[in-house]
Amino acid sequence: MKVYLYDTTLRDGAQAEGINYTVSDKLKIARKLIAFGIDYLEGGWPGANPKDLEFFQEAKKLDFNKTKLAAFGSTRHPRLKVKDDPNLLNLIKSEAPVVTVFGKSWDLHVESALATTLENNLLMVYETVAFLKEVGREVVFDAEHFFDGFKNNPEYALKVIEQAARAGADFIVLCDTNGGSLPKEIRAGVEAALKIHPRIGIHAHNDSELAVANSLIAVETGATMVQGTINGYGERCGNANLCSVIPNLILKMGVEVNCQDNLKNLTRLSRYVSEIANLHPNPYQPYTGQSAFTHKGGVHASALLKDKGTYEHIPPELVGNHRKVSISDQAGVSNLLFNSENLGLSEEEVKTYGKELVAAIKAMEHQGYQFEGAEASLELLVRKVTGKLSEPFKIDNSKLIIEIKEDGRVLSEAVVKVRVGDTTIHTASDGNGPVNALDNALRKALLEIYPNLSELKLTDYKVRVLNEKAGTEAVVRVLIESSAGEKSINTVGVSTNIIEASLKALTDSLIYFLINNNEGTVS
Numbered sequence: 001m002k003v004y005l006y007d008t009t010l011r012d013g014a015q016a017e018g019i020n021y022t023v024s025d026k027l028k029i030a031r032k033l034i035a036f037g038i039d040y041l042e043g044g045w046p047g048a049n050p051k052d053l054e055f056f057q058e059a060k061k062l063d064f065n066k067t068k069l070a071a072f073g074s075t076r077h078p079r080l081k082v083k084d085d086p087n088l089l090n091l092i093k094s095e096a097p098v099v100t101v102f103g104k105s106w107d108l109h110v111e112s113a114l115a116t117t118l119e120n121n122l123l124m125v126y127e128t129v130a131f132l133k134e135v136g137r138e139v140v141f142d143a144e145h146f147f148d149g150f151k152n153n154p155e156y157a158l159k160v161i162e163q164a165a166r167a168g169a170d171f172i173v174l175c176d177t178n179g180g181s182l183p184k185e186i187r188a189g190v191e192a193a194l195k196i197h198p199r200i201g202i203h204a205h206n207d208s209e210l211a212v213a214n215s216l217i218a219v220e221t222g223a224t225m226v227q228g229t230i231n232g233y234g235e236r237c238g239n240a241n242l243c244s245v246i247p248n249l250i251l252k253m254g255v256e257v258n259c260q261d262n263l264k265n266l267t268r269l270s271r272y273v274s275e276i277a278n279l280h281p282n283p284y285q286p287y288t289g290q291s292a293f294t295h296k297g298g299v300h301a302s303a304l305l306k307d308k309g310t311y312e313h314i315p316p317e318l319v320g321n322h323r324k325v326s327i328s329d330q331a332g333v334s335n336l337l338f339n340s341e342n343l344g345l346s347e348e349e350v351k352t353y354g355k356e357l358v359a360a361i362k363a364m365e366h367q368g369y370q371f372e373g374a375e376a377s378l379e380l381l382v383r384k385v386t387g388k389l390s391e392p393f394k395i396d397n398s399k400l401i402i403e404i405k406e407d408g409r410v411l412s413e414a415v416v417k418v419r420v421g422d423t424t425i426h427t428a429s430d431g432n433g434p435v436n437a438l439d440n441a442l443r444k445a446l447l448e449i450y451p452n453l454s455e456l457k458l459t460d461y462k463v464r465v466l467n468e469k470a471g472t473e474a475v476v477r478v479l480i481e482s483s484a485g486e487k488s489i490n491t492v493g494v495s496t497n498i499i500e501a502s503l504k505a506l507t508d509s510l511i512y513f514l515i516n517n518n519e520g521t522v523s
């Protein structure tokens with residue numbers, strides 16, 4: 001069975017709170033979706049806003065390859081003739097080869113939201129679809145609130161889609177607009193609709209977290225179009241997430257879809273769309289999330305070393321994702337073995353030092369350290385425990401002076417005494433805060449001996465209070481990200497004193513950089 005994928009990232013996705021694409025954003029996403037081989041690409045509602053009108057103008061320059069561009073809008077206004085309805089005229093003017101119109105199929109909506117008669121709504125559906133067919137468009141009829149309508153007044157809901165079918169709709173898409181239906185209700189609705197039209201689609205919202213399940217059961221029942229969005233973006237809780245729907249259809253249900261050869265590009269597509277939407281990618285998103293194939297528990301890592309299938313439902317490469325085994329207080333020696341190459345450990349060293357290392361990690365995480373996301377500090381700990389840490393400098397002494405002026409200005413100055421081999425360097429520096437002053441003074445001292453340290457830049461500084469109840473005596477965790485060229489260095493420090501925690505994270509980043517970039521010169 002073949003199923004067509006209809007993407008509405010640029011229309012329903014743009015209805016998500018927090019998303020506001022520019023025309024250029026929409027064109028960028030469109031290009032990626034076309035390259036991915038999506039069957040239908042809904043570009044927006046021309047006429048609803050100038051941006052969408054412009055998008056359809058600009059989209060004329062795109063090479064759509066096999067993807068069909070769809071323009072979205074509603075059935076005619078209850079009191080207008082189709083040929084006078086600006087909404088419908090804009091849909092035609094967009095020149096999109098596919099027009100998708102939504103029409104009411106829940107009697108409650110007809111009478112309350114549309115404020116018209118049930119009879120007039122049937123006419124609106126018939127006339128709209130027929131009008132668009134007459135001008136040669138492929139027409140998708142989105143039966144809005146179909147499942148709620150089918151529950152409340154099944155006879156009327158079916159009459160609505162009968163009108164669309166009679167008028168020549170190419171696809172009738174049943175919408176779970178409020179996202180409140182259960183899979184068994186979807187099945188019943190699709191079964192009934194298939195008696196009216198052979199080409200039924202599903203558009204499921206995620207308010208009950210069932211959008212993907214509801215889309216799959218619709219396909220199992222005979223639906224041949226699935227509407228959804230990349231990353232599930234959409235009105236309220238979003239739409240069926242195509243990043244889950246697509247691999248489930250291909251890998252779990254053996255359904256044929258046109259983009260199947262591009263499945264390995266799915267993770268990249270998902271991250272690209274979140275980047276353009278200016279939203280953090282959800283790390284826990286199934287299939288494409290950063291944690292979707294990250295294993296933390298020691299028991300899991302141990303089994304994975306023996307057989308990858310023990311804790312993975314699919315090989316991550318199939319969707320372009322990758323496997324990771326993290327190291328934390330949930331780890332055992334197996335987690336270290338898995339990462340031995342990255343940690344610079346031989347199998348022999350893991351056998352010798354594994355238990356000691358795991359115990360050190362667990363003890364430090366108990367104090368508040370977190371090594372997931374602080375890989376450089378972890379590497380230094382590994383070097384220390386295995387006797388392979390040659391520290392490039394030692395801080396003999398450091399002093400911080402914080403002066404609060406009469407006018408309220410706060411001045412910070414740091415003085416440090418650093419030893420590199422037999423040389424002692426004494427420096428002072430001010431800064432726009434105590435941590436910055438310390439950083440400046442330390443670098444000033446070390447730059448004399450390690451000039452390439454100038455490549456290392458501090459790019460992120462995060463503080464997290466670990467036991468909020470202790471107020472100003474609380475333990476804090478400082479995470480620092482520094483970068484040297486393309487590579488980022490992540491370190492951590494923990495203390496009840498924020499300066500001490502910062503200094504620990506800061507020195508870890510300097511030590512890590514120096515030992516990885518000055519082999520042979522480090523004392």
Ligand SMILES: CC(=O)SCCNC(=O)CCNC(=O)[C@H](O)C(C)(C)COP(=O)(O)OP(=O)(O)OC[C@H]1O[C@@H](n2cnc3c(N)ncnc32)[C@H](O)[C@@H]1OP(=O)(O)O
Pocket residue numbers: 015045047048049074075076077078102103104113114115144177235
């Ligand atoms: C289920 C869905 O997600 S459908 C897509 C929803 N998306 C959007 O609403 C985003 C884009 N929408 C918009 O920009 C605006 O709502 C517009 C331009 C479409 C309309 O704006 P306005 O004319 O100011 O109307 P407003 O938004 O206040 O109300 C919607 C109108 O559409 C009517 N309407 C709703 N559904 C339908 C339908 N299927 N067929 C015809 N008219 C409809 C409503 O009855 C209401 O008409 P009224 O103003 O005569 O009462």
Ligand SMILES: CC(=O)C(=O)O
Pocket residue numbers: 012102142143144145175176177178203205
């Ligand atoms: C058409 C649509 O977006 C809906 O019914 O949810």
